[in-house]
Amino acid sequence: MQTLLASQQHTDLVTHTLADDGIQWVFIPPGSPHWGGKWESAVRSVQLHLRRVVGTSMLIFEQMRTLLAQVSAVVNSRPLCYTPDTEVNYLSPAHFLIGRPFTTIPEADLGHITVGRLGYWQSIQSMYQGFWKQWHQEYLTTLQQRPKWTTSIPNISIGDVALFKESNSPPD
Structure with a gap:
């Protein structure tokens, strides 16, 4: 294989x-990585959270491949910009890949079960x-601007956009 890759032909x-x-x-x-801009930022975010989640676990190839496929679906289904109708009409990186956002079937929450029993x-x-x-909590906080001490902003009124976050919301 090495000789094939190294050949001029x-x-x-x-x-x-x-x-x-x-x-x-x-x-x-x-x-x-600062030359890479947004894509390097996304790569760093994924690496950081994967290290936190996987930790010292030893995964076989199929497990790692499955996990990375699911993680890429999460990252590529994020909205690229604000739109008032995020339920149906939003633009995500997945739209450029397959023409629609990635979707998965919600699974039961396994956070309360010890790892050894899974x-x-x-x-x-x-x-x-x-x-x-972890990723959606970090990503949502990057969408929220906090100009508390730098600019004066009027109080929330009817017609303003608000961001609500539920800790038990599914990945989709």
């Missing part, structure tokens, strides 16, 4: 195929629910 084939399809690679310098599927679902809980 393979490199030329990949380069020409990508050029024919109009694909252009853009690399950022290693150790410079089976393979339940342990992955528990990690997914933990990721959702």
Whole structure:
């Protein structure tokens, strides 16, 4: 495999195929995630919460793949901008990938069951629910601006947009 990847013929084939399809690679310098902007911020957020949720657990390939697929669905279903009708009409990264937001069937809450009593599927679902809980709490706080001491803002009135957060809301 190493010899195939290192061969000039393979490199030329990949380069020409990508050029024919109009694909252009853009690399950022290693150790410079600030050059990546928003996408590096999303990657850091996912890494941070995955480390918190997975912790020292050893996952087999299938478990990690399932968890990452569910996590990517959560992250790619987030609204990209504010819209008053977030139930039906909002734009998310998933719209650019598949034309609609990702949706899942809600599972029973497994947070109250100890990890040792969970089976393979339940342990992955528990990690997914933990990721959702932590990530959506952090993401919602980034949507809320807090200009308390810098600008004066009038009190809430009829027609203003308000953000309500429930701790027991499902991931979708």
